[in-house]
Amino acid sequence: MSVWLLAPLQASVALLLAPGLIGAIRWMKARLQNRRGSPVWQPYLELRKLFAKEVVVSSNASWLFHAAPFIVFGSTVTVTLLVPLLAVPLPFAGAGDLLVVVYLLLLGTFFLALAGLDPGSPFGGMGASREMTVAALAEPTMALAIFALAWGAGSTDLGQIASRILTIPSEALAPGHVLAFAAIFLVTLAETGRLPVDNPGTHLELTMIHEAMVLEYSGRYLALIEWAASLKLLVFFTLLANLFVPWGVAAALTPGALLWSVLTLALKLLALGGAVAVVETHIAKLRLFRVPELLSASFILALLAVTASFLLR
Amino acid sequence: MVSGYAAGAAAALVFGTGALARWASALGAIVGAAAGVALAAGAWVWGAAFVLEAPGLLGPAGGMAFSLDGLGAVFLGLTSLIAAPSALYGAGYSRTWDGRPALRQVGFMLNVFLLTMSLVPLADGALTFLLFWEGMSLSSYFLVLTEADGPDVVEAGQWYLAMTQIGLACLLGAFLLIQSGGPGSFASLRAAAAELPAGTRDAVFALALVGFGGKAGLIPLHVWLPRAHPAAPSHVSALMSGAMIKMGVYGLLRVGLDVLGGGPAWWGALVIGLGALSAVLGILYALTEDDIKRLLAYSSVENIGVIMLGVGAAFLFKSLGMPQAGALALAAALFHAVNHAAFKGLLFLGAGAVLHATGTRDMNHLGGLIRGMPWTAALFLVGSVAIAGLPPLNGFVSEWLLFQSLLPGIGVPSPLVAVLMVLALGMLALTAGLAAACFVKAFGITFLAIPRSPEALAAHEAAWSMRVGMVALAGACLALSVGASVILPLLSAVAVPLVGPAAPAPVFNVGVTLRTPEGFARMSPLLVAAGLGLVVLATWLAVRLFGSRRPLRVGETWGCGRVVQTPRMEYTSTAFAEPLRRIFAAFYRPSEDVSIDFHPESRYFVQSISYRSAIEPWFERYLYAPVIARVRLWSERVLALQSGSVHAYLTYLVAVLVLLLGWLAVTGRR
Numbered sequence: 001m002s003v004w005l006l007a008p009l010q011a012s013v014a015l016l017l018a019p020g021l022i023g024a025i026r027w028m029k030a031r032l033q034n035r036r037g038s039p040v041w042q043p044y045l046e047l048r049k050l051f052a053k054e055v056v057v058s059s060n061a062s063w064l065f066h067a068a069p070f071i072v073f074g075s076t077v078t079v080t081l082l083v084p085l086l087a088v089p090l091p092f093a094g095a096g097d098l099l100v101v102v103y104l105l106l107l108g109t110f111f112l113a114l115a116g117l118d119p120g121s122p123f124g125g126m127g128a129s130r131e132m133t134v135a136a137l138a139e140p141t142m143a144l145a146i147f148a149l150a151w152g153a154g155s156t157d158l159g160q161i162a163s164r165i166l167t168i169p170s171e172a173l174a175p176g177h178v179l180a181f182a183a184i185f186l187v188t189l190a191e192t193g194r195l196p197v198d199n200p201g202t203h204l205e206l207t208m209i210h211e212a213m214v215l216e217y218s219g220r221y222l223a224l225i226e227w228a229a230s231l232k233l234l235v236f237f238t239l240l241a242n243l244f245v246p247w248g249v250a251a252a253l254t255p256g257a258l259l260w261s262v263l264t265l266a267l268k269l270l271a272l273g274g275a276v277a278v279v280e281t282h283i284a285k286l287r288l289f290r291v292p293e294l295l296s297a298s299f300i301l302a303l304l305a306v307t308a309s310f311l312l313r
Numbered sequence: 314m315v316s317g318y319a320a321g322a323a324a325a326l327v328f329g330t331g332a333l334a335r336w337a338s339a340l341g342a343i344v345g346a347a348a349g350v351a352l353a354a355g356a357w358v359w360g361a362a363f364v365l366e367a368p369g370l371l372g373p374a375g376g377m378a379f380s381l382d383g384l385g386a387v388f389l390g391l392t393s394l395i396a397a398p399s400a401l402y403g404a405g406y407s408r409t410w411d412g413r414p415a416l417r418q419v420g421f422m423l424n425v426f427l428l429t430m431s432l433v434p435l436a437d438g439a440l441t442f443l444l445f446w447e448g449m450s451l452s453s454y455f456l457v458l459t460e461a462d463g464p465d466v467v468e469a470g471q472w473y474l475a476m477t478q479i480g481l482a483c484l485l486g487a488f489l490l491i492q493s494g495g496p497g498s499f500a501s502l503r504a505a506a507a508e509l510p511a512g513t514r515d516a517v518f519a520l521a522l523v524g525f526g527g528k529a530g531l532i533p534l535h536v537w538l539p540r541a542h543p544a545a546p547s548h549v550s551a552l553m554s555g556a557m558i559k560m561g562v563y564g565l566l567r568v569g570l571d572v573l574g575g576g577p578a579w580w581g582a583l584v585i586g587l588g589a590l591s592a593v594l595g596i597l598y599a600l601t602e603d604d605i606k607r608l609l610a611y612s613s614v615e616n617i618g619v620i621m622l623g624v625g626a627a628f629l630f631k632s633l634g635m636p637q638a639g640a641l642a643l644a645a646a647l648f649h650a651v652n653h654a655a656f657k658g659l660l661f662l663g664a665g666a667v668l669h670a671t672g673t674r675d676m677n678h679l680g681g682l683i684r685g686m687p688w689t690a691a692l693f694l695v696g697s698v699a700i701a702g703l704p705p706l707n708g709f710v711s712e713w714l715l716f717q718s719l720l721p722g723i724g725v726p727s728p729l730v731a732v733l734m735v736l737a738l739g740m741l742a743l744t745a746g747l748a749a750a751c752f753v754k755a756f757g758i759t760f761l762a763i764p765r766s767p768e769a770l771a772a773h774e775a776a777w778s779m780r781v782g783m784v785a786l787a788g789a790c791l792a793l794s795v796g797a798s799v800i801l802p803l804l805s806a807v808a809v810p811l812v813g814p815a816a817p818a819p820v821f822n823v824g825v826t827l828r829t830p831e832g833f834a835r836m837s838p839l840l841v842a843a844g845l846g847l848v849v850l851a852t853w854l855a856v857r858l859f860g861s862r863r864p865l866r867v868g869e870t871w872g873c874g875r876v877v878q879t880p881r882m883e884y885t886s887t888a889f890a891e892p893l894r895r896i897f898a899a900f901y902r903p904s905e906d907v908s909i910d911f912h913p914e915s916r917y918f919v920q921s922i923s924y925r926s927a928i929e930p931w932f933e934r935y936l937y938a939p940v941i942a943r944v945r946l947w948s949e950r951v952l953a954l955q956s957g958s959v960h961a962y963l964t965y966l967v968a969v970l971v972l973l974l975g976w977l978a979v980t981g982r983r
Binding site for chain 2: 055057060064077078092093095096100103104118123124126128132136137139140147151155157224289303306307
């Protein structure tokens, strides 16, 4: 199979799996809370419904409001071309490393925040302000965790980080590696609007962040934004899964290996989704001004990760 | 180049105060800038050091000499790059002063400013350098005072003048310490510096850091920046922020790396520390600003901090014997300096267009300008994405390189250096995140949502000359990003000789992919930009083809059932920054003052609420206020000497003469 087909293949797998991931987390959460829960494929139905519906746009909105969903969705899909979802020597590996991934996702957040401000609604402004605050505070953790990984692998290249663990399996349990995993896990919760930081399940709370920002969106625009949000969660989970526990990622591009890597990826995503479901069942949402404490904890973890990789090399 | 600027300056004086004068002086500046670009490009392409000796000029003081090497060409290039768009923009912007002497002053001083600033990196020798340095400072001082009748403008000018003269005194001291006589050319300074004792070298470096750091706006010497930049006309702010403060970086590199040839590790550590401090505090101050030009000025402090991180890393790596890492860090810093010139110039021009259209710089009175000024809004958005360090624009590429160049620092065996590098990395990342938040605020509050004042509602688009100036700089932002793999080899060729003897040049794959030395990381700005564009386009097409065909419906923004939405319900600039202000309260120490007027009959009816809030100006209060008070005190004491009597003054003269003669007699000099 041609190497170049791998990129669109990765993007389609990611796009197909992402809503299911959200559905699975919701279902597991419902089960843990003794509810029956909606079926796993519910998000797909929601997307279909949203794409078919009419779009209502605020009379105050400008062209930016119409452009933002495409930029948010587009930047997230571009990321799936760079992340080692299925195979390690990626065709576009030279185009971007881990930093490019992080900043492409920040580009989406940037435009989403602007679109939140655009209709002039107080909710949108509130959401935009808080989203940018959380994003800014999560940034240092992400950078240090990246460098803890890069220091070990000798590169910020995603493929190289994953390949290193494949060749030296004992490195997966090195303290620096484990600490960086914990730090990125906390950042994942913050960046994707999961529970201790934001509540994905409600539009009602005044403490909400992401949902407040996208409150004015409807129809296909909302569908793009929701899809991009689930894709972002999938990208973060993939980073956690395939950079830290890369087994299953195809090293050769045979159909069998690729099928196996899709399967293991789905399993790893389910495991991480289960972890998030457990966390979200056990933990209440933090007050907004307690969130920095969580993020500084993650920063300390990342700092320890770098220190550990420095001391124990 | 000289004749272009000189013609522009003369034209401003000759052609009166009408449209002709505006265009003639702008044309002169554009010709000068084009010549500057050509000169810089020539120095790069042929690598030939352009040399011009003019011993006749100021002969008694040793004559003047000019030469252009790679380092000078970078700074001449970046100055000329934004000089032409700014001058073009100025031709439209200066219409405000038609028929007033201020127009003559702006046209003349702008050309003098551009000329002296372009000659600073050309100067070869202490005297020539200081002469044009001071010319640049003074002409920009007069430009700041263009609207001297405005509020706070004179005060801003005084701060600026005081800081720049303190800086000049330090530079004079630094050059005198290196060589107290002789020709004073950089080559002879280099030779003299090599024989200096370590203590003197440290003193020279410290003086140069204060002198150049003050011009660059490094914290705690930044206080003039947020005052002078908003007071100056906007195209002058663009030049001051985009080009002039970079001369501080140039000077530090010239004296620190070229003349002194680097120094002990603590020099680099100090510069990194000051850079990290400036970056984080600069962006934190920018976040709480409501005045859009002050916000941009503080953001310049941040970007200078980012550049200085790279410069400091270059110093440090050189002293640690890691020339390749040093060359990479220096190339990243130079690239960020060029990039910052492009996007900060663009943003200041955009802010100027807003000021021109609405008459206010306070973002809490703006909003909704994207409808009245679509061009300015789109161009300001480009600048915001670039300065926030987001792909696919140039700010991201240089920040990416800077990240990569700090990485080898973790590999230094000394734990102290490694910790410093890790903290610098964390600060750089925090700065990048906060910058994104800051520019969501700057763009979103100014240009989006409902206009917050009648002036904002009636805003008109900027004149075409202003728009063309901005389009050129926005184009530069994109070109510097996708063309990074062409520009970076040039910059690293400049950086290599500065950081060490025979350093191997960092390999940048000249093609589409940037590759840092030793294959540490790869990135292709061109592919990222192309991929992003294609995917966004494909998404749009797919939604267009397969999505619902039902038309859009326009409705009211949801206000919890409240029907009419007013601008008072919107988030303001102050409100947007509130979460961060609360999180960093230990630093801001915000003071709040709420006073509520109740109805005289009942406390349940509120008549008016006034809310004021301020943050603590640390540096002004604890660093500058005591110094200013001390200077005042001493000035008053010295005042006692000024009796007004001629006899007393004659006595002073005689006393000084006797003292001097006595000193000569004792030391035995003739």
